[in-house]
Every structure is written in structure tokens, then in C-alpha cells.
Amino acid sequence: MTAIKSRLWLEGAGTGIVFSLGICWNQISPTHIYLYHRLLPVTTVVRATVIDLVLACLLGTALVWLLDRIDAKGRTLLWLIFATLLVARVVGGLMAAEVILRLAIVPIKFWLPVAIVGLLLWIFARNAYAASVRGLRVLLLLLGICIFWMLPELIVLSMTHGGPETASFSKPLPEFAAPHRRVVWLLFDEMSYDQAFVHRWPGLNLPNFDRLRGQSVVFSDLQPAGFYTEQIVPSLFLGRSIVEIRASPQGWLHYRSVSGGHWQIFDGNQTVFADAQRQGWTTGIVGTFNPYCRLMTGALDFCWSQLLPFKDHFVADQSTFENVTAPVRAEWGRLTHHPFRTPSPEEEFADILSQSRSAIANEKLDFVLVHLPLPHPPGIYNRQTGRIGPGGGYVDNLALADRTLAELRQIIDQTHSAQQTTLVISSDHSWRIPLWRHQIGWTNEDETVARSRGFVFDMRPVLIVRFPGEITPTPVNRALPLLDMHNMLEQIISGQIASPEQLKQWAVAQPTGH
Known part of the structure; x- marks a missing residue:
């Protein structure tokens, strides 16, 4: 019995x-x-x-x-x-x-x-x-x-978490005194060099990216630093390859630089942002997906992060009882066609765009990264109507990325330090067709666009650098690893690279096969 x-x-x-x-x-x-x-x-x-x-x-x-x-x-x-x-x-x-x-x-x-x-x-x-x-x-x-x-x-x-954290913080900043050197880094998540500039979909206009390309240093053959954002962006911060990550029970990032190697703790004080601070620069990040305000607490003067919602309907600032009943309430809402209220794509994008504008306009911040959720799937834009909302595809998101670039460049141009601001445009990885095809959010147009390229995954990410006053294009056609971007940023901030000619010389001098 x-x-x-x-x-x-x-x-x-x-x-x-x-x-x-x-x-x-x-x-x-x-x-x-x-x-x-x-x-x-x-x-x-x-x-x-x-x-x-x-x-x-x-x-x-x-x-x-x-x-x-x-x-x-x-x-x-x-x-x-x-x-x-x-x-x-x-x-x-x-x-x-x-x-x-x-x-x-x-x-x-x-x-x-x-x-x-x-x-x-x-x-x-x-x-x-x-x-x-x-x-x-x-x-x-x-x-x-x-x-x-x-x-x-x-x-x-349930008993091993640290103290409460916030999705944003701002430390005391020095008063803005006079125009000075700045670096604004715009990271467009999942932007493909091939789709944006080489095999652009017929009828897609990207006038702002084209204009920028015509007055910047453009890297046309970058080799990717990985496949996933959680690995790539921290590796660019460190200048060190990351092939595997995990988190501690307290949420801290651990990584391996080689398969089977020993685990290391990600240290924000070893990043390009910390190096910029040591040279007297103020630093800030507005970003999506990665918990930047946790990763980079000691290396930033300003931070705002937008963590993506999970589908389990749990919310950290709710009581235990509210979270216990959340799955049942969510299921009941689904059956009665009254689903849980979650931020719409319009609201989420409006939030990060508003914070991006503020950070770029704040001339107290010398080195600013803006990590945007574009043109990352799923589509949140309709390029025919010009409205933000679900239902679009990758090409639509590219059009929204172009519109966003124009808005943020306009903010830069309105600052007193505009003529001393270096603009860096990059992506973490290209459009990952093998990952997204057949997933929820893949559209008929996505399928047609991918088929037109034989479903080939062109791995090249984007890297464009515009120095103050630059009016002509400077192509860099040499194959370089995206990871070299870390060293490039270090030298731009230190003043060792201050012109298109110097950047091209730096690119040519980079060792091969590293």
C-alpha cells in the first residue's frame, strides 16, 4: 500500500x-x-x-x-x-x-x-x-x-537575490561649459549590411543611411563577433571574444572566451566605457535587451535600459500572491478575450526613442551608446502607412531604422558640440534568416526577400563612422573582425584616430587572421 x-x-x-x-x-x-x-x-x-x-x-x-x-x-x-x-x-x-x-x-x-x-x-x-x-x-x-x-x-x-535594482540611474554630472569632443554610438540591432546597402529590397528607400554613407568611413566586409546579442555587445565592450554566457543566481554575467574555457565574471570596469571615464569622459547608455544598468553600474554616469517582457506574466514588483494567481488570471483573460495589459510596440518604441533623444541632447554626456531594437524582428512598423504597430516585416523595420536615424541625427545637429561629435553607426549582427524563418512574426514579405537571396545568411554587420565635417565617403573594403571595433573606439576617444584618413590607416594596419 x-x-x-x-x-x-x-x-x-x-x-x-x-x-x-x-x-x-x-x-x-x-x-x-x-x-x-x-x-x-x-x-x-x-x-x-x-x-x-x-x-x-x-x-x-x-x-x-x-x-x-x-x-x-x-x-x-x-x-x-x-x-x-x-x-x-x-x-x-x-x-x-x-x-x-x-x-x-x-x-x-x-x-x-x-x-x-x-x-x-x-x-x-x-x-x-x-x-x-x-x-x-x-x-x-x-x-x-x-x-x-x-x-x-x-x-x-528565492533566497539568493541581491538588493533591489532599477532600470535606470543618473549620477551627478558636471555642468556643461563649452562645446567639446563627443562620441555618439548608435547600435541598430540585427541590421544587415547586405540588406541595407548591397541587395536592398526594390522600392525600399533609406535616404538617411544613404546620405550618411556618402559622408563617412564605411566598412563593407566586417566579420561577425557572434550570433547572439547577449554575447556580442559585451564582447565589444571588453574587446574580448565571448562564445558562451550564463548568469549567476544574482543575475551577474559570466562568460567564456573559448569553448570549454574557464568562466569569467563580466567586469564593467574593464570596458571601453570605464576607459573613457578614466580619461575624464562622462558616459551613458540607453539600450534594450541587455541589463546595462546592472552590467555597467560602475562605468556609467547615466543609464536607462528596457528589458523585454516574458510571457509568464510574472512581475518582480508584484506581491507573491499576485504572482501566484497570475498564470490563472492570464489564462482566464485569454479565454474571455481580455488579455493582460502589456506595453504595445508603439509605447515601448516611444519610450526608448524618447530616452535616446534625451541622452544624445544632454551634452554633459561625452560618450553615449544608444542600442535600438531595430530592425530586429518582429516587425513593428508599416512603411506604407508610416505607422508603428505589429504586422510588418524586416524591410519595414529597416525603413523605421532610417527614419529613426534622421531623428537622432537632427538631435545631434542641434547640440552646441555638433561640430565636434563623432557618430558611430553599427549593428551587433546581421539579419539571421536561419533563426527567424518559420518563427512567429515571420511575414510573407520576409519569405520573399529571403528567397530572393537564396535564403543565404549574409553575416556582415554594419559599421559606419562619421567624423565632424566629413562630406565624402571613405570605403574600407578589407575584411576585419567586428571585435576590432573596441580598439577603434578606444583610439577615437583618446584622440589617436580623429579623421577618415587616420581611421583608414588604422584599418589597413590591423593584423590579418586575428
């Missing part, structure tokens, strides 16, 4: 884990990337996860016990209904955890075949049907054993 009770408890725990997969997956990931991308602390979130998991396990145990009492031999259709529910929850949970993002993957495509096969077994091979039920129960039992490490890990995680 004790063995039977233990088995039912473990099967119930396995069922509960399946039910709560969408809220547990990111929390128990060994890389803790979920923590890296959230505003900390997430104590109430983790506590809510623990409570929801325990409740799901109790519910799962009650359900398994009831099925076992009704049909311990596994010969009724109730077990088939139970199996299809579990399959739907697995797929739905992985979609909620953003592990599954492919457009073609939806729960019905998984539970429907299970339902059909199970029904056929029940009609024509009842013994095989019963054996399948026993196999399902064994799988649930094995999964239920995981509760013995999941719960302790979550409990420990």
Missing part, C-alpha cells in the same frame, strides 16, 4: 511539473539567462513559482488518484483524454517559456495525432492501449522524481 501511495505521489508530481512547465522552465535553467534579462530581485516571482508548482503537483496527484480509482488497469478513454491534456500542456508550456518559437508548432498538431492513435488502439488493440497507459504512468513517475531537486533549487534561488 505504501508503495502504491508513493507511486501515485510521484506520478502526480510528474503531472504537476508538466502543468507548470511554462513557469518553471526558465527558473530552473542552469544558465539562469532568465534572471539575466529580468529586473531584480525576482524573489516574489520565484516564491510564486514554488507555490504554483506545489499546487500543480497536488492537483496532479488528485487527478492521477481519481483516474487510478476509476480504472487502475488503464483501459478506459479517460486515460487518453488525460494523455492529450498532458501533451498539449507540454507544448503550450514550452511555448510560454519561449523554448518553442516556431510558427508551425501549435499544441493541436501534437495532441491530435496522440488522440487519433490512442483511439485506434482503444478500438482495435485494447491490450496495447493499456500497455501505453502503463508506459505513460512510468514516464510521469520518472519525471516526478525531478521534484526532489526542483523544489530545493527554487527555494534556494
Whole structure:
């Protein structure tokens, strides 16, 4: 009897884990990337996860016990209904955890075949049907054993967070005295050199990028520094390759420079921004995706970051009770067509654009990075109507990036230090067709554009540098790694590179094969 009770408890725990997969997956990931991308602390979130998991396990145990009492031999259709529910929850949970993002993957495509096969077994091979039920129960039992490490890990995680952090800060800045040298770095996320300048989609006009290209140093053959923003941008800050990252339970970034190498802690005091401060420059970042205000606390005088929302509906500044009930309230809202209120693309973009304008206009900041979520998918712009909103594609986002460039250049031109401001335009990586194709947000136009290039992933990112007063183009056609951009910024800030000619000489002098 004790063995039977233990088995039912473990099967119930396995069922509960399946039910709560969408809220547990990111929390128990060994890389803790979920923590890296959230505003900390997430104590109430983790506590809510623990409570929801325990409740799901109790519910799962009650359900398994009831099925076992009704049909311990596994010969009724109730077990088939139970199996299809579990399959739907697995797929739905992985979609909620953003592990599954492919457009073609939806729960019905998984539970429907299970339902059909199970029904056929029940009609024509009842013994095989019963054996399948026993196999399902064994799988649930094995999964239920995981509760013995999941719960302790979550409990420990709920007690290991540091103090509260904010998504922005501003330290006292010296009064603006006179026009002076500045560097404004605009990072357009996922901008492809090929799509912007070489094989531009017919009918797409990028007049502001074209104008800038005609009066700047343009690097046409940059080699990428990686595939993911979390790795590339910190590597540009450090001037050091990053091939793998993870976060500590406190959300701090750890990285490896070579595969299988030892883990290192990201240190903002070893970045180009800290070096600029040591030379007397004030520094600031306005950015998306990366938790810049945590990464760079000691190396910045101003910071504003926009962390992207997760689909689990948890909010760090809500109470534990509010987060416990959030999944149920979210599901109810979905069923009643009253979903949770989340910021719209218009609101999110308006926020980061407003902060970008302010940071660039603030001449107390000498070295400013603006990391924009453009033209990164999914599309948030309609180039035909000129309105921001969902439904567009990569080409539309390129058009919005061009419009945004014009707005921010206008802000630069209105500053007293405009004639002493070096403008750096870059991207972290190119348009990652293999990643986005078939994912949610991929449009028919995206498919057509990608097909026109044979679905080739042209890896070249963008790097354009305009020095004050520059009016003619200076092409740099030599293959160079994007990682060299770190050294370039260091020398621009120190004054060693101050003209197109000096930058081209620097590029030519860079060693090959590094």
C-alpha cells in the first residue's frame, strides 16, 4: 500500500511539473539567462513559482488518484483524454517559456495525432492501449522524481537575490561649459549590411543611411563577433571574444572566451566605457535587451535600459500572491478575450526613442551608446502607412531604422558640440534568416526577400563612422573582425584616430587572421 501511495505521489508530481512547465522552465535553467534579462530581485516571482508548482503537483496527484480509482488497469478513454491534456500542456508550456518559437508548432498538431492513435488502439488493440497507459504512468513517475531537486533549487534561488535594482540611474554630472569632443554610438540591432546597402529590397528607400554613407568611413566586409546579442555587445565592450554566457543566481554575467574555457565574471570596469571615464569622459547608455544598468553600474554616469517582457506574466514588483494567481488570471483573460495589459510596440518604441533623444541632447554626456531594437524582428512598423504597430516585416523595420536615424541625427545637429561629435553607426549582427524563418512574426514579405537571396545568411554587420565635417565617403573594403571595433573606439576617444584618413590607416594596419 505504501508503495502504491508513493507511486501515485510521484506520478502526480510528474503531472504537476508538466502543468507548470511554462513557469518553471526558465527558473530552473542552469544558465539562469532568465534572471539575466529580468529586473531584480525576482524573489516574489520565484516564491510564486514554488507555490504554483506545489499546487500543480497536488492537483496532479488528485487527478492521477481519481483516474487510478476509476480504472487502475488503464483501459478506459479517460486515460487518453488525460494523455492529450498532458501533451498539449507540454507544448503550450514550452511555448510560454519561449523554448518553442516556431510558427508551425501549435499544441493541436501534437495532441491530435496522440488522440487519433490512442483511439485506434482503444478500438482495435485494447491490450496495447493499456500497455501505453502503463508506459505513460512510468514516464510521469520518472519525471516526478525531478521534484526532489526542483523544489530545493527554487527555494534556494528565492533566497539568493541581491538588493533591489532599477532600470535606470543618473549620477551627478558636471555642468556643461563649452562645446567639446563627443562620441555618439548608435547600435541598430540585427541590421544587415547586405540588406541595407548591397541587395536592398526594390522600392525600399533609406535616404538617411544613404546620405550618411556618402559622408563617412564605411566598412563593407566586417566579420561577425557572434550570433547572439547577449554575447556580442559585451564582447565589444571588453574587446574580448565571448562564445558562451550564463548568469549567476544574482543575475551577474559570466562568460567564456573559448569553448570549454574557464568562466569569467563580466567586469564593467574593464570596458571601453570605464576607459573613457578614466580619461575624464562622462558616459551613458540607453539600450534594450541587455541589463546595462546592472552590467555597467560602475562605468556609467547615466543609464536607462528596457528589458523585454516574458510571457509568464510574472512581475518582480508584484506581491507573491499576485504572482501566484497570475498564470490563472492570464489564462482566464485569454479565454474571455481580455488579455493582460502589456506595453504595445508603439509605447515601448516611444519610450526608448524618447530616452535616446534625451541622452544624445544632454551634452554633459561625452560618450553615449544608444542600442535600438531595430530592425530586429518582429516587425513593428508599416512603411506604407508610416505607422508603428505589429504586422510588418524586416524591410519595414529597416525603413523605421532610417527614419529613426534622421531623428537622432537632427538631435545631434542641434547640440552646441555638433561640430565636434563623432557618430558611430553599427549593428551587433546581421539579419539571421536561419533563426527567424518559420518563427512567429515571420511575414510573407520576409519569405520573399529571403528567397530572393537564396535564403543565404549574409553575416556582415554594419559599421559606419562619421567624423565632424566629413562630406565624402571613405570605403574600407578589407575584411576585419567586428571585435576590432573596441580598439577603434578606444583610439577615437583618446584622440589617436580623429579623421577618415587616420581611421583608414588604422584599418589597413590591423593584423590579418586575428
